[in-house]
Amino acid sequence: MPGETAAPCRHPGAPPSDIIDLVAAAVKSLASNAEFLQTKGLTPQDFELALPAAIQRLRGSAAAGNSDRRSFLTSIFSHMVDVGAIAGFEVPQYGDDTVYRLHVNGLGSVAIIQKGCPDGAHSSVAWTAPEWADETYLWWLCDSLQYEPGEHVAKGVNRLRNRFFSAEYADAVDGVIFHNATCGTALRPCPKIGRSVEINDRMVPPPCIWVMPERATGTDFNWDGARRRRFPAVLLSAFNIDAEEASIYTGFVGFLKAARGTRTTISSRYGPGASTTYRSDPR
Amino acid sequence: MNPVIDQERADFLAVRVTDAKRQLLPQWMRPQKELPVVDLPVEWVRFSTLNHRTRAEQMREIETRGVNDLFNGDPMGSVAQIAQFEILSKQEGFDALKQDLRERGQQEPAVVTAEGVLINGNRRSAGLRDIWLAESAPSARYVRAYVLPADTTPDELIDLETELQVAKDYREDYSWVNEALLIEEIFDSSNKDWDRVASRMRLKVVEVRAQYEKLQQLHQLVAMSNGTRYHADFVANESAFEELSKHVKDKPSGEAASVRSVYFLGTLAGVNYRDLRHLRRKDASSFVRSEFTSDPTLMSLLTVVATDADDADDLLDDVLGGASGDTPSESADLTTVLAFLAQRKPNEIVKLPGGGEVPVDQLLASVKNAVSAAAKEASEHSKDAQAVVAPIVRLTSARDDLIRAAAALEKARTQKGWDAPTFQKRLEEVKAAVASLENL
Numbered sequence: 001m002p003g004e005t006a007a008p009c010r011h012p013g014a015p016p017s018d019i020i021d022l023v024a025a026a027v028k029s030l031a032s033n034a035e036f037l038q039t040k041g042l043t044p045q046d047f048e049l050a051l052p053a054a055i056q057r058l059r060g061s062a063a064a065g066n067s068d069r070r071s072f073l074t075s076i077f078s079h080m081v082d083v084g085a086i087a088g089f090e091v092p093q094y095g096d097d098t099v100y101r102l103h104v105n106g107l108g109s110v111a112i113i114q115k116g117c118p119d120g121a122h123s124s125v126a127w128t129a130p131e132w133a134d135e136t137y138l139w140w141l142c143d144s145l146q147y148e149p150g151e152h153v154a155k156g157v158n159r160l161r162n163r164f165f166s167a168e169y170a171d172a173v174d175g176v177i178f179h180n181a182t183c184g185t186a187l188r189p190c191p192k193i194g195r196s197v198e199i200n201d202r203m204v205p206p207p208c209i210w211v212m213p214e215r216a217t218g219t220d221f222n223w224d225g226a227r228r229r230r231f232p233a234v235l236l237s238a239f240n241i242d243a244e245e246a247s248i249y250t251g252f253v254g255f256l257k258a259a260r261g262t263r264t265t266i267s268s269r270y271g272p273g274a275s276t277t278y279r280s281d282p283r
Numbered sequence: 284m285n286p287v288i289d290q291e292r293a294d295f296l297a298v299r300v301t302d303a304k305r306q307l308l309p310q311w312m313r314p315q316k317e318l319p320v321v322d323l324p325v326e327w328v329r330f331s332t333l334n335h336r337t338r339a340e341q342m343r344e345i346e347t348r349g350v351n352d353l354f355n356g357d358p359m360g361s362v363a364q365i366a367q368f369e370i371l372s373k374q375e376g377f378d379a380l381k382q383d384l385r386e387r388g389q390q391e392p393a394v395v396t397a398e399g400v401l402i403n404g405n406r407r408s409a410g411l412r413d414i415w416l417a418e419s420a421p422s423a424r425y426v427r428a429y430v431l432p433a434d435t436t437p438d439e440l441i442d443l444e445t446e447l448q449v450a451k452d453y454r455e456d457y458s459w460v461n462e463a464l465l466i467e468e469i470f471d472s473s474n475k476d477w478d479r480v481a482s483r484m485r486l487k488v489v490e491v492r493a494q495y496e497k498l499q500q501l502h503q504l505v506a507m508s509n510g511t512r513y514h515a516d517f518v519a520n521e522s523a524f525e526e527l528s529k530h531v532k533d534k535p536s537g538e539a540a541s542v543r544s545v546y547f548l549g550t551l552a553g554v555n556y557r558d559l560r561h562l563r564r565k566d567a568s569s570f571v572r573s574e575f576t577s578d579p580t581l582m583s584l585l586t587v588v589a590t591d592a593d594d595a596d597d598l599l600d601d602v603l604g605g606a607s608g609d610t611p612s613e614s615a616d617l618t619t620v621l622a623f624l625a626q627r628k629p630n631e632i633v634k635l636p637g638g639g640e641v642p643v644d645q646l647l648a649s650v651k652n653a654v655s656a657a658a659k660e661a662s663e664h665s666k667d668a669q670a671v672v673a674p675i676v677r678l679t680s681a682r683d684d685l686i687r688a689a690a691a692l693e694k695a696r697t698q699k700g701w702d703a704p705t706f707q708k709r710l711e712e713v714k715a716a717v718a719s720l721e722n723l
Contacts, residue, residue, distance in 0.1 A: 224573075224576065224577045225577040226577075244637055245639075247579045248579050248580055248639075252577075258663065258667045259667040259668075259670040259671050260663075260666060260667055260670045263663065265656075267577065267578075269578075269579070272580050272635065272639045272640070272641040272645070273580045273641035273642075273645035273646045273648065273649045274580075274645060274648065274649065275578055275580065275649050275652050276652055277652050277653075277655070277656045279656060279659045279660075282663065282666075
């Protein structure tokens with residue numbers, strides 16, 4: 001699958017595609033089982049009419065809601081305060097854009113823009129980097145098992161690339177983070193699990209973080225991963241990864257313009273000698 | 284050839300052969316092609332330790348155990364026989380073979396010497412023995428076999444083996460490494476006469492030479508590993524060695540060294556040969572080197588191996604061909620990385636500058652990542668280069684076609700059925716296309 005190698009982990013806990021097909025077929029077959037539906041107070045017509053809306057509702061209740069995401073991020077930031085990685089943070093009010101302001105000694109303010117799965121337009125394009133921020137990051141909290149994590153990330157970076165090269169937008173993010181409560185569980189085993197720390201009675205592995213390119217002229221945008229940002233080391237320090245090790249836990253995103261179009265590279269690093277790279281075709 | 288006849292075994296077999304029915308073995312080169320066929324207890328027959336199908340695995344076993352005469356000291360003894368049985372039972376497809384033997388039994392007789400050493404059917408006999416020992420299945424208790432005359436010569440044995448190898452009914456899949464080792468042996472023993480090798484192998488000269496040349500590349504990588512990697516470790520990498528040997532054949536030493544080091548590095552790391560083929564170019568090492576520089580661990584690895592470089596220089600010169608001075612500078616550090624990794628076991632720990640420790644197999648995973656990315660870059664580079672010249676190439680082709688059209692016009696006009704209106708229409712279309720091109 002394209003993009004699988006953009007992140008170091010897989011979703012072995014996800015049900016196989018053929019099982020999903022069987023479940024879908026089983027649900028559809030209920031529509032013709034009038035006897036069963038009658039026991040539930042439904043006619044076949046009711047069932048057919050309401051099925052799409054019911055699936056939407058099920059999806060909504062199964063996925064982590066905004067409050068779950070806020071709770072997860074807040075617990076991470078609280079832990080960062082507890083271990084002295086950051087001086088403090090401000091939680092956005094409900095109704096505002098979900099942008100956290102982290103106060104980092106020696107760096108200034110870091111904006112964390114909370115988003116869901118990266119493959120949605122809302123999660124990757126609809127944001128604004130605050131003017132007060134010295135560095136800004138998109139934090140994707142994605143519990144979907146629909147694609148492999150790397151595919152989610154690659155889809156998100158692809159949308160970010162369109163925004164990056166669009167004249168409509170002047171702002172940019174310094175990096176992206178893919179990390180939520182699913183990371184390190186049986187559904188999404190993490191190769192960095194050995195560096196987990198305990199936060200609110202559960203073991204949380206270090207986040208996957210990629211430094212994004214800087215807006216500039218030319219053809220090469222962080223293609224070799226040379227761009228350095230300061231927040232990745234701050235974040236990783238909360239997971240007992242010291243400054244010397246931070247570079248081997250910090251990935252990067254790069255773009256390269258060439259004769260046949262622009263390509264993307266997404267390189268993940270997850271420890272000594274552990275890295276994985278995705279390169280897109282030109283487009 | 285197992286040198287000394289075991290008379291006790293030969294006598295035992297001779298008794299069985301006396302009244303045995305004879306059956307045609309077309310591959311037997313003597314005029315009398317009907318040989319006795321007998322049922323022999325599957326635990327009584329001996330595996331051939333001269334079996335070319337297992338040569339590479341034997342070389343690995345000898346190195347691993349440190350016993351040089353493991354297979355030829357006492358080839359009929361229990362140590363050699365158990366080692367050979369283990370090799371046979373670990374070969375790819377052994378479980379499938381056993382399942383086939385359970386379901387269909389032994390289809391074709393094996394071939395044994397007068398003392399009961401299997402010349403053909405080693406793997407099937409190992410399968411039957413395994414089934415018999417593990418499951419006591421009566422159908423696996425005996426192996427049916429042709430028995431060769433007691434005066435069979437070593438040359439006749441090797442000829443029969445090669446004949447049976449190429450004969451469809453008896454063919455047991457030789458790995459490319461074992462087939463190439465057999466070719467090399469015949470080549471060396473036939474005064475380096477390719478025609479003779481090809482004839483004995485029932486292959487074309489170009490085919491046996493290709494196998495031989497692939498093997499020479501593999502010899503280099505195994506030699507470079509200084510005893511940590513074996514021929515049998517690379518059975519799955521035939522395509523990579525084939526493409527490498529074809530590419531470096533007539534290349535200058537610098538380019539050959541660059542491509543070879545990248546191929547060896549990629550093969551050690553497990554890069555797919557389809558990716559590696561994009562790196563068949565003189566700047567192959569530069570692409571890989573560039574990917575190394577964007578990975579902190581691999582940069583650290585370069586630092587580590589630089590300290591070992593002096594020690595490795597002589598070996599690298601011997602293995603990769605030419606003095607280090609012939610090697611482009613950008614590939615020099617890659618060849619030292621290659622030597623460094625090739626000479627270490629996968630679970631060996633490497634200490635990196637700054638105190639980090641990484642097992643070799645993890646470093647190889649990073650190398651795989653870097654070489655795969657380099658291959659993608661090289662591929663894109665080639666495509667971009669083609670894209671840059673594509674308009675000129677197409678215009679050149681169109682110009683040449685127009686010249687040919689003009690040359691053919693006079694004759695075409697004299698032919699019945701000449702379609703002048705369509706010709707004129709096409710001419711206008713070409714003019715319009717040229718005008719459109721000029722306005723871009």
